Amino acid sequence: MPGPASQPKVRVVTFRVDDQDLSAREDETLIEVCREHRIPIPSLCYLEGLSAWGGCRLCMVEIVGQPRLAAACSTRVVEGMEVHTDTERLRRYRRTLVELLFAERAHVCSVCVSNGHCELQTLAQRCGVDHMRMPRRAVSYPVDSSHEMFRVDHDRCILCTRCVRVCDEIEGAHTWDVMGRGSDCRVITDMAQPWAESETCTSCGKCVQVCPTGALVKQGTSVGEMVKDQHFLPILARRRHPR
């Protein structure tokens, strides 16, 4: 018999996105509103149900009157704002960012278990990236197949930290984190030991499901067989952190 919850006063604001008049609660971010209204804004680190990270920079948009671009995932809507999400300049930046990601590690789509179901691959096609102008960085990382159910292939990791956040914020285990700095960053389990030896991993597999690429996958999958299922995330997020 719950009484009326004392709602903090949240205003509703109106604004314009790509010539479309919209309204939303002022505590919502641009990307939330755009996704709700099916205005496509690319992102590889944002995922509904996880905290915003602001790392991939693909969701940058133009706000009229602001000299700098804004990341839609970490910008709240403001009364009267006018947003452009798909200008020629933004398209060019996004293409370059996707190219940079492809060139950073050995993303070889043809032999990836996520081929055909990979967010990076799909985004490349959508952005019109048909080649990389810069050479691929000459590094490679070992594949950790020690876990009986899952596998991590760092060559396919884009450091979006979705796995880190889902493990910390939803599962509560905080098995994953990031080690190192710059391009040498790597996602790690516990003390960067083989996944199977992790003392904190509950083998829940959420990290695998939220991974946008073929970096975290199920064992026993072959090329193109790894299909991710993320429908659980908004549901669990609401249960864990009721608004």
Add this chain to the structure above:
Amino acid sequence: MSLHRPKPPLPSDDTRWKLVNATMRRNGYADHALIETLHSVQDAFGFLDETALRFVAASLDVPLSKVFGVATFYHLFRLKPKGRHTCVVCTGTACYIKGAGVLVDALRAHHQVEPGETTADGALSVLTARCVGACGLAPAAVVDGEVVGKLAPEALLERLDQLEHAKTAPAPPPRARAPA
């Protein structure tokens, strides 16, 4: 909800653990004392090994991966023991313009060691630093904690040779082992 959080026992009876513990106690075993505590481990033991990282993680109740993430993010933290002597070549702008690169090359050629590494015999660790603030003495290096400036490569090599021959600097104490 407050769950009981037991403090882990000290990894060994090495008294240096007490210094580490004191840092954590002074900060109320709060998770934000992590970097301070890692500094104190490194001051006491010279580097951060797995035993220490696990002890700190358990004491401050910080996830292992987070501790490892922090320890590897900051360039000052070392996960391997240092050599008997260290030579930090300053590669700040002023030193760079005045030939820090030549110093690094000389060390590479003469001691077969890359910056960030220790010679095979454990005698010398070579590091680079982004400006030690002695721009007036460029190019400068810090040899066993002492800043030496206006260096020609020959002078630096000679100075390092003297260190090894003199053997005056005490070797760092051996790393404490946890009781089996």
Add this chain to the structure above:
Amino acid sequence: MHLDDLAEQAATIRARDAETEHEIRVCMAASCQSSGSGQVLDALRAGVEPQTQSCRVKGVGCMGLCSAGPLVAVAAPGDTLNASRLYRDVAPTDAPAILDNLGNPEPIERLHCPTDQPFFTAQHRIVLEHSGRIDPDSLDDAIAVGGYSALVRALTELTPAEVLREVTSSGLRGRGGGGYPTGLKWSTVAKMPGGQKYVVCNADEGDPGAFMDRAVLESDPHRVIEGMAIAGYAVGASKGYVYVRAEYPLAVERLTNAIRKAKRAGFLGSQIADTQFGFEIELRLGAGAFVCGEETALMASIQGLRGQPRPRPPYPAEAGLWGCPTLINNVETFANIAPIVREGGDWFAALGTEGSKGTKVFALAGTIVNTGLIEVPMGTRLAHIIEVIGGGIPGGGRVKAVQTGGPSGGCIPRAHLDTPVDYDSLKGLGTIMGSGGMIVMDERSSMVDVARYFMEFCMTESCGKCVPCRTGTQQMHALLERIAAAEAGRAELALLEELCEVVQATSLCGLGQTAPNPVLSTLRYFRDEYESRLVD
């Protein structure tokens, strides 16, 4: 404690000091210490023992002319640096000669470093007013020259709003690089609803070639503490952190010492100057990460996390340390506060230019005769700083370019040396004021190589969080290596420029957004150096 009590205490100390005829000041800042000033101090002390009353030997902070260290000044107590007799390149064996010469009207010729040369006379010292005069480890010395009088005055005679008004009217802008109006920043934090607030001093001076903050901390630490406490009073914060580079052990030691002494004397702690205001300062050490100079990364580091920036807003003034309103200023900014409160905001605003008030401390380094620390009014022409104060290029060579702002800045070519140094003029030239590093380069320096050097810096210091900075700096560095080695063609130069634009526009924090600056500025002024290396 009343202002009168403090003034009386200062007078007593000065009177006691004045009983000594000569004061021998030995620079004990890091650079002179590296040249052996510690042994000089010991030798002088050993020699002076029998004479006691007539002569006092003390270690002091930076006197500025680092390239001539160890520096020793012979003065009457209370004398300014310029009024003293200065000796350069002093060795411990020179101690007897210096002591023997105390009464002589003529200085020792072979050691003498005249203080009537432009390096000293053309400066205007506010931040460094006591640097090189007082013993940084002595609270008495600080009090004797008026230390903490601004704090006590603020607490006992001014309301927080009045302090804010002085800081705002002074026109002081942040000295850490961005140049954000300090008064505005303070007011924002002050306006946030009560509860826990923090004051943070950013002493993570990471620009290679910059050592202003280090010198202030090593020479006059109480001044920074005083500035922070005044800030705490003005914005309603009771706790402060100094985030200082671990690479500066001497600064850490002196600051620790100063905080302890200030606390014991009641300038920190609860009920300061018998008022209800309390303020504590805690030191936090960095661990070698340039990006921690960025304010959100710095706060993450204080909280024991990886020093990775987060998107702003919320700004630290609204939600900073542990989500509380937090004021972050750099060392030099805090060092300006006590004089502003003491002399008034209008006094400060009368110095400098229209948009940039007061003075600025610069670290002069590179290919220049006088390497060291200088303080000049905003608006001083670059040529004046380099040719007159800095003494020009050794051997009379020509300046090719001056680099300001470190890895976030750019190179100013010789043709623009007539520019006045202020925030807006430098911005117009495609560089920034930055924290005050000023590297002079002569004709031998390759601008492509300079750009490559700074890009390597940004690449290794990138935290790895955002894609453009993490991978973009790495690709730009690879392109610069190829251009420097004459392996790249026109298409690669075009790609470099494209990457500059993308990294600048899309990076998460200031480190990434400004990382292309050294490339863009050298391309702007020295494009021919790039093009002459292209192969096609």
Add this chain to the structure above:
Amino acid sequence: MSATPKLKVATAWLDGCSGCHMSLLDMDQRLIELSERIDIVYSPLVDAKVLPERVDVGILEGSISNADDLALARRFRAHCRVLVSLGDCAVNGNVPAMRNHFPLEQVLARAYRENVTLQPQLPERGVPALRQRVVPIHGEVTVDVFVPGCPPSAEAIWQVLVALLEGRDPDPSAFTRFGA
């Protein structure tokens, strides 16, 4: 139709599996339509053994992995007005470039010594020398059109050729992607 001169097309496969050429043949009856509008003047699929002086469209499959690949890519660039990178190997190195993770000596040892039971030896005669690193075509010569895919579908290749025939800029991303 026959009034307009036919487009001269040359194709070659470098370091690849020839799958992209198979995909080209997968066009089925459209090949007949194509044959009325283009002439294949040089290709592993036809008998002509000399690359004509002037070619309208050159299509390269595979990456540049050895000395012969490089020579052929350069010849194509010199002779072709429009150069097309066909397939992932040509566009980004794909599988052949996976050997870049290892030094060339290790790659050769693995292929010709460690995994060979009968008379293990490095081939020296009659084979082109492998280059240290595998690069996509545009790593060495300028490329005009990139058609990713492993292999690109017959439809994608058709669309690209039709666009070139009609003098339009092809938009391969509308029909194909990396790994497709």
